[in-house]
Amino acid sequence: MSGQEDPVQREIHQDWANREYIEVITSSIKKIADFLNSFDMSCRSRLATLNEKLTALERRIEYIEARVTKGETLT
Amino acid sequence: MPLVTRNIEPRHLCRQTLPSVRSELECMTNITLANVIRQLGSLSKFAEDIFGELFTQANTFAFRVSSLVERVDRLQVKVTQLDPKEEEVSLQGINTRKAFKSSTTQDQKLFNRDSLPVPVLETYGVCNTPPPLSILSPYREDGKEALKFYTDPSYFFDLWKEKMLQDTKDIMKEKRKHRKEKKDNPNRGNVNPRKIKTRKEEWEKLKMGQEFVESKDKYGPAGYPSNMVYQNGSISSDETTDMSYYPPPPSDSVSPPSPSFPDDSLPPPPMDFSYPVDNQRGSGSGGQKRSSLVSPSHPPPAPPVVAPSGARPGFAPPPAPPPPPPMAGVPPPPPPVGLPPAEMPLPPSPSPFPPHPEFTAPPPPPLPAAEYCIAPPPPVSPAAIGAPPPPPPPPPPGPPPLSSSGMDGAPAPLPPPDSSAPKPKSSLPPVSDARCDLLSAIRQGFQLRKVEEQQEQEKRDVVGNDVATILSRRIAVEYSDSEDDSSEFDEDDWSD
Numbered sequence: 001m002s003g004q005e006d007p008v009q010r011e012i013h014q015d016w017a018n019r020e021y022i023e024v025i026t027s028s029i030k031k032i033a034d035f036l037n038s039f040d041m042s043c044r045s046r047l048a049t050l051n052e053k054l055t056a057l058e059r060r061i062e063y064i065e066a067r068v069t070k071g072e073t074l075t
Numbered sequence: 076m077p078l079v080t081r082n083i084e085p086r087h088l089c090r091q092t093l094p095s096v097r098s099e100l101e102c103m104t105n106i107t108l109a110n111v112i113r114q115l116g117s118l119s120k121f122a123e124d125i126f127g128e129l130f131t132q133a134n135t136f137a138f139r140v141s142s143l144v145e146r147v148d149r150l151q152v153k154v155t156q157l158d159p160k161e162e163e164v165s166l167q168g169i170n171t172r173k174a175f176k177s178s179t180t181q182d183q184k185l186f187n188r189d190s191l192p193v194p195v196l197e198t199y200g201v202c203n204t205p206p207p208l209s210i211l212s213p214y215r216e217d218g219k220e221a222l223k224f225y226t227d228p229s230y231f232f233d234l235w236k237e238k239m240l241q242d243t244k245d246i247m248k249e250k251r252k253h254r255k256e257k258k259d260n261p262n263r264g265n266v267n268p269r270k271i272k273t274r275k276e277e278w279e280k281l282k283m284g285q286e287f288v289e290s291k292d293k294y295g296p297a298g299y300p301s302n303m304v305y306q307n308g309s310i311s312s313d314e315t316t317d318m319s320y321y322p323p324p325p326s327d328s329v330s331p332p333s334p335s336f337p338d339d340s341l342p343p344p345p346m347d348f349s350y351p352v353d354n355q356r357g358s359g360s361g362g363q364k365r366s367s368l369v370s371p372s373h374p375p376p377a378p379p380v381v382a383p384s385g386a387r388p389g390f391a392p393p394p395a396p397p398p399p400p401p402m403a404g405v406p407p408p409p410p411p412v413g414l415p416p417a418e419m420p421l422p423p424s425p426s427p428f429p430p431h432p433e434f435t436a437p438p439p440p441p442l443p444a445a446e447y448c449i450a451p452p453p454p455v456s457p458a459a460i461g462a463p464p465p466p467p468p469p470p471p472p473g474p475p476p477l478s479s480s481g482m483d484g485a486p487a488p489l490p491p492p493d494s495s496a497p498k499p500k501s502s503l504p505p506v507s508d509a510r511c512d513l514l515s516a517i518r519q520g521f522q523l524r525k526v527e528e529q530q531e532q533e534k535r536d537v538v539g540n541d542v543a544t545i546l547s548r549r550i551a552v553e554y555s556d557s558e559d560d561s562s563e564f565d566e567d568d569w570s571d
Contacts, residue, residue: 011098012100015104018104022107025111026088026111029114032118032122033083033118036118040125040129054136054140057143058139058143059177061143061146061147063175063177065146068150068154
């Protein structure tokens with residue numbers, strides 16, 4: 001009886017170990033995917049604030065340039 | 076329907092039919108591990124895509140920053156060179172110089188095919204293409220694309236554009252009417268004083284909350300039904316919830332900008348809006364189309380400062396009124412120069428030809444100034460025979476092609492009809508000249524048809540296809556018109 005069970009048991013045991021291994025891998029893949037998504041979102045939001053600041057700066061500089069130039073053009 | 080941007084590809088690791096092998100569990104494990112590796116592959120592809128997008132964005136910002144740094148440096152140098160004593164503070168300098176206007180660029184075409192991220196584009200690529208109905212379009216009689224009847228991506232934009240153009244035309248017509256009325260009754264004085272505006276109505280409207288004020292016009296004088304409708308507390312002034320309560324006037328569903336317009340300043344046309352079929356328009360509003368062609372000749376007057384950038388919350392205080400469109404000169408100024416010489420060969424043409432009344436009369440007086448006069452042409456009045464007629468129907472706009480072609484056409488038909496005088500004169504009243512000849516009218520008519528096509532094409536080319544230009548033009552027209560009528564409301568708004 002144990003002779004019959006042993007190889008089967010060993011196989012099943014091995015299979016469970018394999019599945020756990022695969023499970024570890026897939027959950028890490030999911031973590032990587034999560035990390036990529038959140039990194040993307042946070043990067044985009046920061047770039048967007050940067051964009052706003054840049055636009056504001058550009059407008060101010062345009063105004064200052066207009067104030068300072070007396071008809072000649074800034075090259 | 077939300078589409079997933081990046082889908083990691085082998086979705087299911089082990090949902091497969093097994094090959095017939097002795098050790099099934101091992102087989103399963105191996106298959107699963109192979110799928111895991113494929114998943115890692117697609118994951119890395121998407122990661123590269125993500126970082127690539129972020130990188131390009133950061134790059135553009137880096138360019139902008141570097142240019143800004145340069146500008147700041149130059150400014151720094153320049154400012155140190157400034158000498159307060161040298162500055163010119165003359166009044167002339169203040170007045171003659173152009174005022175500073177910052178260049179506000181509006182983002183347009185944000186969500187078209189080009190800005191689609193690459194993975195979504197690939198998802199679209201996997202789909203079936205629409206059937207090749209465009210092959211059939213050469214066989215259509217009305218010249219439309221056959222595929223547009225199956226699927227038309229620009230449908231809503233075209234709808235909105237038509238509505239905006241229609242609204243501008245209506246507003247301009249109303250303005251003309253007002254001007255005419257004022258012109259006709261200069262001595263009317265204050266016979267109809269405006270109604271006394273009490274604030275009680277306004278406070279009552281505001282009673283339920285600011286959001287419901289918009290519904291004032293929807294149910295007419297009885298504001299009660301609208302209050303009933305909103306009583307169960309769903310407040311949003313969103314169009315989608317509105318639709319569940321009452322079929323919204325087309326303005327709500329069609330034009331997103333309209334909710335923020337002060338309701339009173341929007342003329343009724345939005346209620347009457349119906350998508351104009353091309354043939355309808357062609358027949359009915361030939362004159363109106365021509366009259367509205369003025370708009371390309373002075374595209375958006377003023378508005379870049381005023382024009383809203385997408386969200387338009389701050390719309391109630393009307394902007395500094397854009398310079399009233401040149402139609403202020405409407406009481407048609409008889410073109411002083413062109414008229415006397417042209418008068419000689421041409422006695423006034425009293426007998427209008429029904430098909431082209433407005434075209435036969437004006438060509439002789441060239442009227443370059445009349446491109447700003449758009450009074451809808453009443454038929455030529457025979458009463459104006461004696462005096463040099465201030466040309467009653469100034470030619471519809473598109474005058475440069477018109478007047479030039481008119482001028483070309485006019486001298487040409489003049490000599491021939493003179494030679495063939497007896498024939499046409501017999502059919503005409505005696506006072507008329509050979510210019511009233513049917514032949515010349517036909518000739519001019521033909522020429523005018525060409526010009527009309529050109530005009531249409533020109534109009535389509537000149538009129539920018541942007542949301543921004545169309546909107547800004549509409550707003551300019553509307554605010555320049557309604558600033559007189561609705562100034563009362565503006566005061567109320569501001570004195571809150």
